Amino acid sequence: MNIIVCIKRTPDTETRIRVAGDGVSVDSSGVKYIVSPYDEFALEGALRSREAAGQGEVVALSFGDKSVAEQLRSALAMGADRAVLLEGEASMDGLATAQVLAAELETHDAPLILFGVKAADDDQQQVGPMTATLLGRPCVTAVSTFEVSGDKVTCQREVEGGHEVVEVSLPAVLTVTKGPHEPRYASLKGIMAAKKKPLEEKPAASKAPQLRVEAIELPAERPDGRIVGEGPEAAAELVRLLREEAKVL
Amino acid sequence: MGDVLAFVELREGSLRGASLEVVSAATALAAKLGGKAHALVLGGPGSAGAVASAGAYGAEVIKVGEHEALASYVADGFAPEVAQAVREGGYSVVLFAATAQGKDLAPRVAALLGVPLASDVTSLEVEGGKVVLRRPIYSGKAFARLSTEVTPVMATLRPNAFALREQAAAGQVESFAPQIDPSAIRTRVVGFEAAGGDLDVSEASVVVAGGRGMKEPDNWNLLEALRDALGTDQAALGASRAVVDAGWRPHGEQVGQTGKTVAPKLYFAVGISGAIQHLAGMRTSGTIVAINKDADAPIFQVADYGIVGDALEVLPRLSEEVARLRAGN
Numbered sequence: 001m002n003i004i005v006c007i008k009r010t011p012d013t014e015t016r017i018r019v020a021g022d023g024v025s026v027d028s029s030g031v032k033y034i035v036s037p038y039d040e041f042a043l044e045g046a047l048r049s050r051e052a053a054g055q056g057e058v059v060a061l062s063f064g065d066k067s068v069a070e071q072l073r074s075a076l077a078m079g080a081d082r083a084v085l086l087e088g089e090a091s092m093d094g095l096a097t098a099q100v101l102a103a104e105l106e107t108h109d110a111p112l113i114l115f116g117v118k119a120a121d122d123d124q125q126q127v128g129p130m131t132a133t134l135l136g137r138p139c140v141t142a143v144s145t146f147e148v149s150g151d152k153v154t155c156q157r158e159v160e161g162g163h164e165v166v167e168v169s170l171p172a173v174l175t176v177t178k179g180p181h182e183p184r185y186a187s188l189k190g191i192m193a194a195k196k197k198p199l200e201e202k203p204a205a206s207k208a209p210q211l212r213v214e215a216i217e218l219p220a221e222r223p224d225g226r227i228v229g230e231g232p233e234a235a236a237e238l239v240r241l242l243r244e245e246a247k248v249l
Numbered sequence: 250m251g252d253v254l255a256f257v258e259l260r261e262g263s264l265r266g267a268s269l270e271v272v273s274a275a276t277a278l279a280a281k282l283g284g285k286a287h288a289l290v291l292g293g294p295g296s297a298g299a300v301a302s303a304g305a306y307g308a309e310v311i312k313v314g315e316h317e318a319l320a321s322y323v324a325d326g327f328a329p330e331v332a333q334a335v336r337e338g339g340y341s342v343v344l345f346a347a348t349a350q351g352k353d354l355a356p357r358v359a360a361l362l363g364v365p366l367a368s369d370v371t372s373l374e375v376e377g378g379k380v381v382l383r384r385p386i387y388s389g390k391a392f393a394r395l396s397t398e399v400t401p402v403m404a405t406l407r408p409n410a411f412a413l414r415e416q417a418a419a420g421q422v423e424s425f426a427p428q429i430d431p432s433a434i435r436t437r438v439v440g441f442e443a444a445g446g447d448l449d450v451s452e453a454s455v456v457v458a459g460g461r462g463m464k465e466p467d468n469w470n471l472l473e474a475l476r477d478a479l480g481t482d483q484a485a486l487g488a489s490r491a492v493v494d495a496g497w498r499p500h501g502e503q504v505g506q507t508g509k510t511v512a513p514k515l516y517f518a519v520g521i522s523g524a525i526q527h528l529a530g531m532r533t534s535g536t537i538v539a540i541n542k543d544a545d546a547p548i549f550q551v552a553d554y555g556i557v558g559d560a561l562e563v564l565p566r567l568s569e570e571v572a573r574l575r576a577g578n
Contacts, residue, residue, distance in 0.1 A: 019391070095359060128356075130356045160350075160452070214381060227555045238567065
């Protein structure tokens with residue numbers, strides 16, 4: 001069974017964010033980029049599923065400019081078989097991204113499509129379910145692990161109030177969250193092999209985003225905090241400050 | 250037209266707090282747009298009896314779709330009904346709470362309607378006649394101000410970011426019976442394990458989070474005592490990744506980059522060093538208190554108040570002081 005994993009290139013989470021000169025984007029100079037962490041959990045899930053089935057292809061797909069090839073090579077190094085880069089300008093409009101991905105996904109024959117539950121930069125949690133809706137596929141979000149059996153997928157989800165087990169029939173879309181299996185590191189052998197695996201670049205069928213970024217702002221500097229005291233003796237003063245100064249108690 | 254629709258969630262027979270915040274936000278926004286706030290609820294038969302409180306928070310009309318297939322949340326049942334109600338109502342803005350359900354539902358409705366969606370919004374303004382939304386990005390290290398020319402404007406609102414404000418309105422309940430084809434529902438819940446009725450960390454207005462500095466899982470009773478002193482109706486437990494990975498606490502409590510992002514009005518980071526990945530999940534909290542034995546722990550860089558000391562010694566006194574303060578009210 002073929003599985004496609006949609007991944008996104010995002011800044012490393014330790015990055016200090018600076019606003020670019022145009023005021024509507026983030027300054028990318030000197031920033032280290034990674035595969036968005038939840039997307040790595042999705043890749044891991046796909047690779048495990050392929051290993052359990054003993055056959056099938058795992059394809060990594062991404063939408064963005066040419067620099068995205070770096071993250072697709074990482075996915076290939078982890079074990080994906082081939083990659084597709086849809087070249088175009090990604091934006092904060094998740095629907096525009098979903099439309100691009102759906103147009104491409106329709107040309108593939110993959111019963112299972114995976115996304116990370118959300119991207120580490122925009123934190124919107126929308127492209128997975130939007131893409132599924134455009135494709136007319138059912139979608140289960142925030143899946144911590146899943147198991148494919150025949151044409152059914154059994155998904156484990158943490159939900160508010162507990163743990164849920166959901167069954168969905170293929171073809172389907174899952175969005176994946178942190179699960180019990182850490183994403184594998186690419187071995188040196190994997191990194192070398194990745195250089196030879198197919199990475200197809202093609203223009204994305206993209207439309208103009210319908211959500212406009214008016215400005216990117218840094219949060220107001222949190223005023224310096226202070227140490228109230230040491231040990232249990234400081235507790236009374238802390239509570240007083242929380243009540244009278246911070247007004248949160 | 251200026252009417253704003255708030256999608257309101259039913260949970261165990263009553264309207265969720267986070268959804269009532271959305272009604273308040275919808276009411277305030279509708280007033281600026283020259284329209285009215287409406288609420289939409291979907292549920293099983295008899296749900297219409299549980300929705301009146303939306304009127305107390307500003308809804309002129311409360312539309313209730315009742316059907317057996319909607320007795321609990323299911324995306325394939327809910328999404329088309331919400332989209333249909335939006336089309337029929339001609340709304341300028343449609344708002345959901347950015348709860349787990351809202352974040353699952355809203356993108357599907359947006360895709361069905363062909364409109365973009367702003368997620369986890371923390372403020373809504375009207376500027377020059379258009380709606381401007383503000384939302385955190387990069388785990389709260391920056392904010393984006395967004396606008397769109399498209400209607401309806403769709404957004405999910407971050408819990409605790411919009412004040413709950415009572416504003417009596419007509420609250421007229423209009424029930425309707427959706428036509429649902431059972432075969433259209435393609436997912437099936439085959440198992441559910443309740444995690445005890447504790448308030449979820451992402452909804453709580455106060456979070457008491459523990460990390461490795463708690464030394465062992467048995468010491469969590471000290472954090473539970475603080476949580477109880479603060480009030481189980483508003484306070485929830487959180488946890489660092491380290492203690493979740495160690496198996497001391499469930500993943501549902503994890504706050505951080507690969508856990509939940511929370512923004513309560515008060516966050517206690519107890520025995521948590523303050524790694525970047527943890528900060529990513531709580532840095533936009535209103536007031537941050539850190540309790541840590543190490544005066545150089547990075548958590549003190551973001552905390553508004555700190556106590557340097559052994560969490561196991563500080564917690565009992567802190568719980569006592571909180572309980573005393575609250576009892577004195």
